[in-house]
Amino acid sequence: MKLSGWGRYPVLEARVHAPRSVEALQALVRSEPSVIARGNGRAYGDSAINPAATLDMRHLDRMIAFDAGTGQVVAEAGVLLGDVIASFLPRGWFPMVTPGTKFVTLGGAIAADVHGKNHHRDGSFRECVDWIDLIGAEGEIRRCSREQNRALFEHTIGGMGLTGIIARAAIRLRPVESGWIRQTTIPAPNLRAAIATFEESQDATYSVAWIDCLGRGETLGRSLVMLGEHATRADLSPVQARRPFETGAKRKRSVPFDFPSFTLNRLSVTAFNKLYYWQGARKAGVEIVDWDSYFYPLDAILGWNRIYGRKGFAQFQCVLPLAEAERGLSALLEEIAETGAGSFLAVLKRFGAQESPFSFPMEGYTLALDFPITRKTLALMERLDQITIDFGGRFYLAKDSRMTAATFRASEPRLRDFRTQLDAQGAARHFRSAQSERLEI
Amino acid sequence: MTQPPVLILGARSDIAKATARAFAAQGHPIQLAARNAETLAAEKTDLETRYGVAVTLHEFDALETTRHEAFLSALPELPRIAICAVGHMGEQEENERDTAAAIRVMRSNYEGPASILALLANRFDERGSGTLVGISSVAGERGRATNYVYGSAKAGFTAFLSGLRNRLAKRGVHVVTVLPGFVATQMTEGMDLPEKLTAHPSEVADAIVKAVARRRDVIYVRPIWRLIMTIIRAIPERIFKGMRI
Structure with a gap:
């Protein structure tokens, strides 16, 4: 199919x-x-x-155990993160790390070593994984953890499924007092201000910025930085505090058809971005929002990927090392503004330190942008690739659909060690994706 | 508030599993009944872990109708809601060649389900409450060359449910007929089904939970099916017999 x-x-x-x-x-x-x-x-x-x-893997979606003392969930790899929340938030637990959609499986979250808005403080998904049952090339199952088969454990997290098949895993949740988030919005008129805000907000549990990637000159990198904390009972209104985990069901909307590809153009995106920034700037300050709207705003629009039309879209996501971040981000944003390629969903985020064999995050700043697939945007993304490499950055494989093997090689000094690991366990020939072939991993 | 127990008959099917989850999510204790019930241990653990409800496993074979009475008596508690997801499609071609196979399809989709629901109906009637849910099929709305053996048994089951509803309407017992249309399940795996007409098992489950709460009589899971079946039923037989549909 x-x-x-x-x-x-x-x-x-x-x-x-x-x-x-x-x-x-x-x-x-x-x-x-x-x-x-x-x-x-x-x-x-x-x-x-x-x-x-x-x-x-979606039929392998059974939960196996929950330890209410430690918050550890054991489940088959096809269980969705959203199912974990649905089951355990009412009992006072939330994922330690969550990406921007709850519609990911545990296996997928581990293989991509996803990150969330708390990476600067809590690290990537890796940090909450206690163990993995991994199926190797002979069909055998091996339990991998920090104590047992450690190398395999470390390489499987962020290994994009190339070390074997994750059958089951144990992850730890965090205790929370409510299903609400105390959100603080801080407008930043340009990139320098945005970075300064992130650096001053290292203590915040969650931080992320929506960035207007069509701003130029004085407004280059204009952003809304959004900080978040799990609301305590004291933060809630009496009505909310009575049932702190019931945030109400949100109405789901869905995109019923593919938008024609002319819908997104420079004009519409510029208008949207201006409006969004000024609305955000106007309501800047503190508000209490439910967990679903805070972490997963796009999940409320089922099939939002259809707004990019039939030809689809690509996401460009890179991370730049801290020392080069401001210069590198400026170069990337100037290139995008120059081309005038629209992106509604541009996100900037500070990463904390992370050492791992093949995962995406490193200490610095990550920028993520969506582009509809056209000849122009494909060419733009190649230029963005080069800028990223020039500033010592790297790319997020879970987002990539179009990079060349040469680009990947140039960005990834860890590739040779990763290959050695795959060869050592006989996985190199057995677990392959169209991406791993394209990038010659 | 303690929720009353829900019995799922034919608990191994994808629709049954999704329905068990949907009711367990509302806090109902679940009774899972199927052949080789012990192999549903992972489903039991899953429901208990996800929703913190009590789950029991019960050996049940829809075709062994002589044991149905004993099966019901052995349940820890008479359920408030019983859902029959028993069914077997078979292969139409095989059903044409092999009478035994055809009879098996007929019994699995009509005789077995009707037998167990009849016994449940009497007990619910005696108690004066309860909801019976029968998962039938749009295939029972009109016989077609491609699956009329299965369709005829489902037609019988649909008629049985309608009669049961009529009989129990004034007795406090409600009967829901579910006509799911295409559903992406193990039964239909590998078939080339149109996306817009094909429901996910969890959609069927949610529709059942809603139908039970709202005391609906006959539901189609995706509304488009009501229209499709109205049209299919309306085609004159003289034309219908020449069609490939």
């Missing part, structure tokens, strides 16, 4: 198997010459597609 990632580009023909038990999954790993696991298809590009055999 035809498969694509969340960006709907590229679209590839692939054979898909949907096993309903770990045993059936093991049998497929043994019988197929090469495989890749696929969770809920939220990676943007071709990370979770293997034309020969893609293993759909």
Whole structure:
């Protein structure tokens, strides 16, 4: 069947198997010459597609145990993060780390080593993973943790499914007093101000900025920096405090059809960005928002990827090392503004320090932007790639759909060690995706 | 507030599993009934872990109708809501060649489900409360060359449910007929189903929970199916018999 990632580009023909038990999954790993696991298809590009055999993990979605003392959940890899929240937030627990959508599987979150708005304080998803049951090339299951098969554990987190198939995992949740977030919005008129705000807000649990990537000159990098804290009972109104975990069901909207591709252009995006910035600046200050709106604003619009039309879109996400961040970000933003390529969803975020064999984050700043797929934007993204490399940055594989192997190699000094690890465990030939082939991982 | 127990018959199917989750999410204790019930241990653990509800497993074979009475008597408690998700599609071609296979399809979709629901209906009637949910099929709305053996059994089941509803309407017992249309399940895996007409099992589950709460009689999961079936039923037989549909 035809498969694509969340960006709907590229679209590839692939054979898909949907096993309903770990045993059936093991049998497929043994019988197929090469495989890749696929969770809920939220990676943007071709990370979770293997034309020969893609293993759909969504039926392996059973929870196995919960320890109310430590907040540890044990579950099969196909369980969604949203299911974890639905089950445990009413009991006072929330994921330690969450990406911008709750529609990711645990297996996918581990393989991409996703990060959230608290990376500067709590690190990536890696930090909440206690152990993984990993299926190797012979179909055997190995328990991997910080104590047991440590190298395999470290390389599997952020390893994009190339070390094996994650069958089950144990993750730890954090205790929270409510399902509400105390959000503080701080307008920043330009990039320098935005960075200064992030640097001054290192103590905030959550921080992220929406950035107007069409601002130029004085307004280059104009941003709304949004800080967040889990609200305590004292922060809530008496009505909210009575049932602190009930934030009310949100109405889901969905995008019913593909927008024609002319909908997004320089004019519409510029207008949107101006409006959004001034609205944000006007209501700057503190407000109490529910967890779903705070962490997952786009999840409320099911199928929002369709606004980019039939041809799909690509997301560009890089991280630049702290020392080069301001210069590098300026160069990236100038290039984007110059081209006038629209991006509604431009996000800037400060990362804390992280050492890991193949994960994306490093200490510095990450910039994420969406572009509809056109010849112009594809060329722009190649120029952004080069700027990133020039400033010593690297790329997020969960978002990538179009980078070249040469670009990836130039950005990734860790590639050789990662390959050595794959060879050592005999995984290199067995676990492959269209992305790993394209990038020659 | 303690919620009353929900019995799921044919608990191994994808629709049944999703329905069990939807009711457990509301705090209902769940009774899962299927053949080789012990193999549903992972589902039991899943429901208990996710929703903190009590889950029990019960050996049940829809075709062993002589044991149905004993099965009901052995339940820890008579359920308030019983959902019958038992069914077996078979292969139409095989059903044409092999009478035994065809009879198996007929019994799995009509005789077995009707037998157990009849016994439950009597007990609910005696108690004066309860809701019975039968998952039937749009295939029962009109026989078609491609699946009339399955369709005819579902037609029988739909008629049975309608009669049961009529009989119990004044007795405080409600009967819901579910006509799901295409659903992406193990049964339909590998079939080339149109996306817009195909529901996810969790959609069926949510529709059932809502139908039980609102005491709806006959539901189609995706509204478009009501229109499609109205049209299909309206085609004159003289024309219908020549169609490939």
